[in-house]
Structures are given as C-alpha cells and as structure tokens.
Amino acid sequence: MTPSRPPRSFMLRLLLVLLPGLLAGLMAYRLFMASELDQLAEANDARLDFYRSSLVQTLEEFRLLPGVVGLDGRVRGLLARPGDGDLRDRVNAYLEAVSQDPAIQFVFLLDTGGTALAASNWRDDFSLVGKNYGFRPYFQQAMAGQSGRFYGVGVTTQQAGFFLSAPVVVDGRIVGASVIKIRLDGLEDAWRRSGDLLLLADRFGVSVMASSPGWKFRSLRPIPEAGLAELSQTQQYLYEDLAPLRDALGRAIEPLAGEHRIVTLDARAQPFVDPQQRARDYLLQASRLPDYDWTLLYFTELGETRSVAVTRAVAVSLATLLVLTAGLLWQLRRRRLQERLAARAALEQVQAELDARIAERTEALTEANRSLEERIAALKDAEQILTRTRDSAVQAGKLAVLGQMAAGITHEINQPLAALTTLADNAVTLVERGRGDEARENLGYISQLAQRMGRIVGQLKTFARRGEAPIAPTPVDEALTNVLRLFETRGHRPGLELSVEHRTPGLCARADPVRLEQVLLNLVTNAADAMESQPAGRLDIVTAAVEGHIEITLRDTGPGIPEDVLPHLFEPFFTTKPAGKGLGLGLAISRLIVESLDGRLTAGNHPDGGAWFRLALPIAEDLH
Numbered sequence: 001m002t003p004s005r006p007p008r009s010f011m012l013r014l015l016l017v018l019l020p021g022l023l024a025g026l027m028a029y030r031l032f033m034a035s036e037l038d039q040l041a042e043a044n045d046a047r048l049d050f051y052r053s054s055l056v057q058t059l060e061e062f063r064l065l066p067g068v069v070g071l072d073g074r075v076r077g078l079l080a081r082p083g084d085g086d087l088r089d090r091v092n093a094y095l096e097a098v099s100q101d102p103a104i105q106f107v108f109l110l111d112t113g114g115t116a117l118a119a120s121n122w123r124d125d126f127s128l129v130g131k132n133y134g135f136r137p138y139f140q141q142a143m144a145g146q147s148g149r150f151y152g153v154g155v156t157t158q159q160a161g162f163f164l165s166a167p168v169v170v171d172g173r174i175v176g177a178s179v180i181k182i183r184l185d186g187l188e189d190a191w192r193r194s195g196d197l198l199l200l201a202d203r204f205g206v207s208v209m210a211s212s213p214g215w216k217f218r219s220l221r222p223i224p225e226a227g228l229a230e231l232s233q234t235q236q237y238l239y240e241d242l243a244p245l246r247d248a249l250g251r252a253i254e255p256l257a258g259e260h261r262i263v264t265l266d267a268r269a270q271p272f273v274d275p276q277q278r279a280r281d282y283l284l285q286a287s288r289l290p291d292y293d294w295t296l297l298y299f300t301e302l303g304e305t306r307s308v309a310v311t312r313a314v315a316v317s318l319a320t321l322l323v324l325t326a327g328l329l330w331q332l333r334r335r336r337l338q339e340r341l342a343a344r345a346a347l348e349q350v351q352a353e354l355d356a357r358i359a360e361r362t363e364a365l366t367e368a369n370r371s372l373e374e375r376i377a378a379l380k381d382a383e384q385i386l387t388r389t390r391d392s393a394v395q396a397g398k399l400a401v402l403g404q405m406a407a408g409i410t411h412e413i414n415q416p417l418a419a420l421t422t423l424a425d426n427a428v429t430l431v432e433r434g435r436g437d438e439a440r441e442n443l444g445y446i447s448q449l450a451q452r453m454g455r456i457v458g459q460l461k462t463f464a465r466r467g468e469a470p471i472a473p474t475p476v477d478e479a480l481t482n483v484l485r486l487f488e489t490r491g492h493r494p495g496l497e498l499s500v501e502h503r504t505p506g507l508c509a510r511a512d513p514v515r516l517e518q519v520l521l522n523l524v525t526n527a528a529d530a531m532e533s534q535p536a537g538r539l540d541i542v543t544a545a546v547e548g549h550i551e552i553t554l555r556d557t558g559p560g561i562p563e564d565v566l567p568h569l570f571e572p573f574f575t576t577k578p579a580g581k582g583l584g585l586g587l588a589i590s591r592l593i594v595e596s597l598d599g600r601l602t603a604g605n606h607p608d609g610g611a612w613f614r615l616a617l618p619i620a621e622d623l624h
Helices: 008-060 065-070 073-080 085-098 137-143 185-194 225-234 303-342 348-432 436-464 476-489 513-530 586-596
Strands: 104-110 116-119 148-153 160-170 173-182 197-201 207-210 260-265 280-289 294-301 472-475 496-502 508-511 537-546 549-556 600-605 611-620
Touching: 008 185, 008 260, 008 280, 008 294, 008 303, 065 073, 065 085, 065 104, 065 160, 065 173, 073 085, 073 104, 073 116, 073 160, 073 173, 073 348, 085 104, 085 116, 085 348, 104 160, 137 148, 137 160, 137 173, 185 207, 280 303, 303 348, 348 436, 472 476, 472 513, 472 611, 476 496, 476 508, 476 513, 476 537, 476 549, 508 513, 513 537, 513 549, 513 586, 513 611, 586 600
Parallel strands: 496 537
Antiparallel strands: 104 116, 104 173, 148 160, 160 173, 197 207, 197 294, 260 280, 280 294, 472 508, 508 611, 537 549, 549 611, 600 611
16 A cells, blocks of 8 residues: 555645744844844943053053153254264163153154154164154154154064154254154053954054954055055055955955944954854944044954854744644644534544543643743743843943053153153253252252152052051142142143132141042043133132131133033043043042042032032141
8 A cells, every 4th residue: 555645735734834933933033133233232332442442542641752752951952963972872861761661662853854863772783763764654744743643564673563753843943853652562462362353444444453463464445546655655564465354255344333244254364263164254343543543343253142043033933833833733623523523423432532632732732831931931041141241241341441540540650750850851951050949949849749659659559458548637729739730741731721719728628638639630631621622711729618628619611511411420431522532430530539538529510601610628727
C-alpha cells in the first residue's frame, strides 16, 4: 500500500499557521532591533560625550602656554638679537625647563621667516634649531596675529602631535612666534585600554587618532584635489599614504553628527579580528568638534544586540504559533465533534478514546503554556537586571568624568608655575638694574603664589583622604584679592570693568581659605563668561555683614539667567555653555562647598538687568 498523503485542506491550514508566525517573528525582530539600537545609542551618547570632553580638555590644557613663553624677556631679546649665542643658550635652557611636563613634546621659538631660533630639544640629534617651518599653518596663523592650532606629523622627528602657537608682539609689532607640540599618545593608549572602538577624523576625513592601530592615518572618504594639494603644501601627514578605510560594500564611512547608523565592515577593515572571519555590523555614532573641524566616531559591535533581538523575536513567533495552533486544534475538534454526532451509534468507543487523547493534549498544552509564562517572567526579570546594569554603567561613566576633572585640577598648577618663572626672571632683571623695591614686590608675589600652590596641594591631599579641611577665620578682602589676581593671570578680557566694595572693612569668614577662593573664582569666571559676547561689561562685588553672616554679592551686566534655567542652575551636569566650554559641575560643586561651610549660595536676576549671585557664610572674629 502506498502511504496516505495529508489532506490538502490540512496542509493549507498548517501553512496559514506557520506563515503568520514567521511574519510576526520578523516584525518583532525589526521592532526589538530598533528599540535595542535606540537604547544602545542613548547609552553610548554619554560615553561619546565623555571621550569628547577628555579630548578637548587635553587639547586646551596648554592653550595659554605659548603666550606665556612669548612674554619672557630672554625670548624677546633673542628675537631682537638672533645672533647672540649666549642669549640663545639661555633661551634653549628656559624652553627645556618649560617642556618638563610629560604631555609636552617640544617648545620652540620661530622668527618672522619661520626659522627655529631656539628649542627645548636643542641637545638632541633631531634638534629643531635652525629648521624652517614657515610652511606650517600654525606659523602663518601666528604671523596673522592669531593663536594657531594644527595637528600633523613632524617633518624633523616624524612624530605626530598637536601644535599650539601664539605671536610674540613687541611694541605692537609681531617679531616671531612661540610654539608648543603636545603628545596625544597617552590619550590614544587610554582609548585602547578602555576596549571601546574610537576614531578621530579631520575635515578631509583622515583618521588622526584611533583605538585600533590599523585605522590611524586612513581616509574615510575620497580626498578632493584641492585637499590633496593643501596636504602636500603643509606636509601635514608627511609620508603617510592615507590608505582608504571603507565599509564592506566599498562605500565611504560618512559620519552624521547627532545621529546613528549601521555600517558593515569586512574582516580586513575590522580591528582586532582574524582576517579569516566574516564581516560584522557596527553601530556608528559621531560627535562634532567645531572648534577644531574634527569629528569623533564611536563604533559598537552589534553581535550581542542582534542576539537579544533574535531571542525576543523567536519568543514572539513561538507565542503566535501557539495561539494559531490552539485555534487550528479547536477547529479540528469542532469538526470531529460534528462527525461524532453524525455517527454516534457506530463510533462511541472511538469518541471516548478521542476525548481522552484531546484531554491529554490539552493538559500538555496547558503545561507548555505555564512553562512559557515562567520563561517570559524570567526574561522580564533579566530585562530589569540589564536596565539596572546599564544605568549603573552610565553612572560609572559620570563618576569617571568627575575623576578625570579631579586629576585635571593638578594641571592648573602649571599656570602659577609659569607665572612664578616669569616673576622670578623679572626679579633678577630688576635686581641687576638696582630697582630693589620692585624686585621685593615681585618676590612677594612669588611667595604668595607658592603659598597658594601649597594650599591647593594640601586641599587635594585632604580630598583624597576623605577628611575635613581646617576651618579658620579667613579675611574676605584677602580672599577676593587672591581670586582677582589669579583671574588676571588667566587673561583679562578688554572692556571688562571690575569693582570691589567692602561696606564693612576687616570682615573674616569662618571657612577654609582654599575652598572659599575656589568658589569665588568660579563665580567670577562664570560672570566674565556671561558677558563674553558683549563689547563691554561690569562686575560689581560687594561685601557686608548682615545679621551675623557675611554676604558677598556679585552682580554682572550680562544678559541674565533665563527663567527656565533658574530651577536647574545648581543641578550637576546642567550647563548653558556651548559644547567643550564646561561640564555643568562648577555651580553644583560650589553649592556643596558652601553648604559644607554652614553657608548658602543663591542666585537671581536684577530688575535693572544682569544676574546676581550671593554667598552667605558665618562671620568669624577679626585676625588683626
């Protein structure tokens, strides 16, 4: 006998069950994948912002150093007398001392023709002294009276780095340029150790930094003829061939800032992957650095994300098949019941056996449904655990930013050190000229700066031990004097007028001097930033004793604080400054410091325009 074939109607019903189940699984996969991508992109945005902030902080850390070097009397003297060998040796030694920071590779001085008169590596075989760099953009920007920025490979050392330059101006005339070269190897190594896949591209689409060594100095898109000519003229990448880096279809990797998309990389283009392996999909996100005309790219491998989406889609498909199968079984049962009614007399025994079988199958389906519900509940618990873990990771990323900022505070000592060097050199000159009173005044400033550096270091040690800083009577007028002097060393913007009024002279606050000055410096700097876009501005600082407290009020003539910003002004990571100008932690940290000193910090808008900040602290006895 030939085997019987299933009825055509049964095959049709089976097809009607399988097809919707497969379609439901496919639709669910797309929805789950889109959801997982959105969640992954949101989590990655925080890490991308952290890496972007770290990069900007590293690049801007030494922004003022070229200008400070250009103020040195020996540097100006060498530009006036380039043939003075003794003076060149002294300038070489000075630049060598300035370049002691591990992040600084070179410090060198260029004349108006672009020739290096002195350099910090004057002792090395690859000394920059005597070399001409007039073709470099950072020199041309300095000769135009601007601060220069440039990333490129050194033509002498053939080592990549970031150049910062500033014009040296004497009597209103540009007589040369001071340049520093910063190493970015440490930041690149930190990217590799983090395990994240990052790439920094310039305006031509050339990768200047990457966590994968094979991606560095690769072009993400074809470079136009004008761009190739410019790169050849500036020798920005020297002998690098700028081999293309493309996706699996040979297309350019074009980042879209603020958006995310999926790119497929074949085995040869993937980092840290065996060339024999298959192509993989990555989630690409980008963040623009408009001040440098750079783009930071962040790649995330999607294997785990796809696995989660597939698992959920299979669960939905199985659930759909279960419901449709139950419906099909119900229809079959109804048909069989009708057949049993038509032949009840002849098929009673068959009906009993069929009922038993149906009961057993129903019980099995019920048990299977119960097991599926338990699995779904377990899956929901796993999703909650995953959500909490992801939130913890985001919080850890924020704490990492705070840690990076704490480490960055120590680099602020570089500015007082530069000021100490300049004041010391000026003091020697004044002593040689017999101007003793002015020399003593310079030495007094040096002593104050050294004491302040000691207090900053002591404050950092106290913070590291989680201990309490000493509280003592602190003269308010001296604290304001120190803050304004430090503010002046950071560069006083023309057109900004400062006014200080002590309505009750000789006031002393019960506070820690270093933390009090930290809060006042932050408030003064914020006020100056608020009036930055105005041609002129005024900051009034008034101190007075009010009901057993000292009130220090700062009022500016800026645009004021928007009403929708006031409720969130002291919240962490909330800022109205543009990207790269701040993390939104200054006011939050300032309020925590003031409250730890039993004081309060408030803010508002003045009826006549501008914003005000009021710092209230407990009053202490006078030291005098």
